[in-house]
Amino acid sequence: MSVIRNILNSRSSKGGNFFNVVTQILGFKPKNIAHYKRAFTHRSLNRKDEEGNAINFERMEFLGDAMLSAVVASHLFKAVPGGNEGYLTKMRSKVVSRKHLNELGKDLGLIDHIETNIAKDQFGVNIHGNLFEALVGAIYLDRGYKYCRRFIYDRVIDPYVDIEQLEGKVISYKSLLIEWCQKEKKEFDYEVYEDTGNDELKHFAVKLRIDKRVVAKARATSKKKAEEKASKRAYYALQNKIQ
Amino acid sequence: MSVIRNILNSRSSKGGNFFNVVTQILGFKPKNIAHYKRAFTHRSLNRKDEEGNAINFERMEFLGDAMLSAVVASHLFKAVPGGNEGYLTKMRSKVVSRKHLNELGKDLGLIDHIETNIAKDQFGVNIHGNLFEALVGAIYLDRGYKYCRRFIYDRVIDPYVDIEQLEGKVISYKSLLIEWCQKEKKEFDYEVYEDTGNDELKHFAVKLRIDKRVVAKARATSKKKAEEKASKRAYYALQNKIQ
Numbered sequence: 001m002s003v004i005r006n007i008l009n010s011r012s013s014k015g016g017n018f019f020n021v022v023t024q025i026l027g028f029k030p031k032n033i034a035h036y037k038r039a040f041t042h043r044s045l046n047r048k049d050e051e052g053n054a055i056n057f058e059r060m061e062f063l064g065d066a067m068l069s070a071v072v073a074s075h076l077f078k079a080v081p082g083g084n085e086g087y088l089t090k091m092r093s094k095v096v097s098r099k100h101l102n103e104l105g106k107d108l109g110l111i112d113h114i115e116t117n118i119a120k121d122q123f124g125v126n127i128h129g130n131l132f133e134a135l136v137g138a139i140y141l142d143r144g145y146k147y148c149r150r151f152i153y154d155r156v157i158d159p160y161v162d163i164e165q166l167e168g169k170v171i172s173y174k175s176l177l178i179e180w181c182q183k184e185k186k187e188f189d190y191e192v193y194e195d196t197g198n199d200e201l202k203h204f205a206v207k208l209r210i211d212k213r214v215v216a217k218a219r220a221t222s223k224k225k226a227e228e229k230a231s232k233r234a235y236y237a238l239q240n241k242i243q
Numbered sequence: 244m245s246v247i248r249n250i251l252n253s254r255s256s257k258g259g260n261f262f263n264v265v266t267q268i269l270g271f272k273p274k275n276i277a278h279y280k281r282a283f284t285h286r287s288l289n290r291k292d293e294e295g296n297a298i299n300f301e302r303m304e305f306l307g308d309a310m311l312s313a314v315v316a317s318h319l320f321k322a323v324p325g326g327n328e329g330y331l332t333k334m335r336s337k338v339v340s341r342k343h344l345n346e347l348g349k350d351l352g353l354i355d356h357i358e359t360n361i362a363k364d365q366f367g368v369n370i371h372g373n374l375f376e377a378l379v380g381a382i383y384l385d386r387g388y389k390y391c392r393r394f395i396y397d398r399v400i401d402p403y404v405d406i407e408q409l410e411g412k413v414i415s416y417k418s419l420l421i422e423w424c425q426k427e428k429k430e431f432d433y434e435v436y437e438d439t440g441n442d443e444l445k446h447f448a449v450k451l452r453i454d455k456r457v458v459a460k461a462r463a464t465s466k467k468k469a470e471e472k473a474s475k476r477a478y479y480a481l482q483n484k485i486q
């Protein structure tokens with residue numbers, strides 16, 4: 001208990017703000033904020049508890065990784081009743097790939113909340129995925145499997161897991177659109193900005209411009225998903241021209 | 244639904260018995276027995292559902308493996324607050340090793356309940372661990388994470404996960420006892436038998452004889468644990484002689 005209190009006290013000045021930040025990232029309220037504090041604590045701070053155990057997010061990555069694997073496994077098992085073990089294993093490793101986790105952590109801007117003694121620009125690209133895994137671990141510790149599962153659905157499975165895209169059967173609408181713009185020598189531009197509004201979850205909005213004219217808008221819980229949605233809308237709006 | 248009904252009908256003659264068997268293995272009542280039927284269905288039967296998807300336990304191993312990894316990760320995370328990621332990963336791989344899972348499946352006699360077109364003696368040793376993983380997958384599908392976690396604690400973590408033994412710091416009492424018997428040219432014999440009694444969970448009892456005399460008895464939820472318990476008792480009873 002006193003360890004938790006120490007952490008809380010040491011950051012009490014911005015405690016309220018951090019609570020709100022975490023609530024918005026999670027889409028629900030944390031119970032014990034100390035788990036999230038820890039999930040954003042870099043080992044460069046050299047924090048230790050009373051027994052001398054390091055307090056930072058590294059161990060939490062291990063836990064978060066295990067939970068991600070379990071929840072995604074269960075989703076794929078149910079979503080693809082015809083997939084055998086090898087298929088399921090391959091699909092899972094695409095969903096929880098390092099690259100993908102980095103993307104997720106980056107979208108959520110997790111690095112903005114890290115506590116560290118190292119300059120943020122010194123971190124490699126994997127910091128984003130590591131923070132994302134640690135965050136999942138913190139949710140498990142704080143709220144248990146059910147909330148952890150809910151977060152993974154909101155942040156990973158719903159916005160990103162499209163079986164046909166994972167199988168490479170469907171190329172993305174964004175790719176189709178970019179291809180067309182390049183062929184037709186059109187300028188294009190995706191303007192993405194945070195637009196959470198009154199939503200529980202952080203949201204992103206995107207404006208897709210072709211030759212400086214907005215041709216489609218979309219909103220979603222990830223940048224990628226928002227871009228894909230806007231591209232799909234533009235694709236159908238422009239279909240006569242594209243095909 | 245009709246798939247489930249088909250499976251149930253096709254085995255209705257021994258349905259009641261199978262339900263009891265599963266209840267005893269789990270330590271709680273299954274809700275939807277079809278998941279367990281499937282967890283014991285070998286692909287040699289070539290069962291398929293209406294969409295042509297194979298019905299057998301292979302896919303369920305994938306799910307069970309993921310749940311085992313998650314629950315054991317969470318246990319180790321909490322049990323060893325000083326262990327870093329590398330340590331936790333190594334410890335987990337010891338707990339969920341193929342050898343260990345085979346032992347667990349064998350202790351529970353899972354192969355006795357398999358439905359197959361292949362003679363049981365044709366299976367390799369891994370069948371035991373595969374059935375164990377599939378069973379864990381079935382529990383997750385039937386009763387969710389909480390019961391799955393409970394089963395893994397009852398069957399894997401409580402009887403087997405001793406951090407000091409995993410780290411190789413403590414040699415087992417069974418080893419100490421066997422060593423002593425061999426040195427002293429004593430005959431020894433562990434007689435293990437099922438002794439579930441009125442317990443919810445399947446239990447094993449063991450009688451440890453040295454030179455044909457019973458020197459210790461013990462009872463536990465796994466053969467290994469019962470043997471270790473009896474050895475520990477014998478070890479302390481004989482301590483003056485041994486040291």
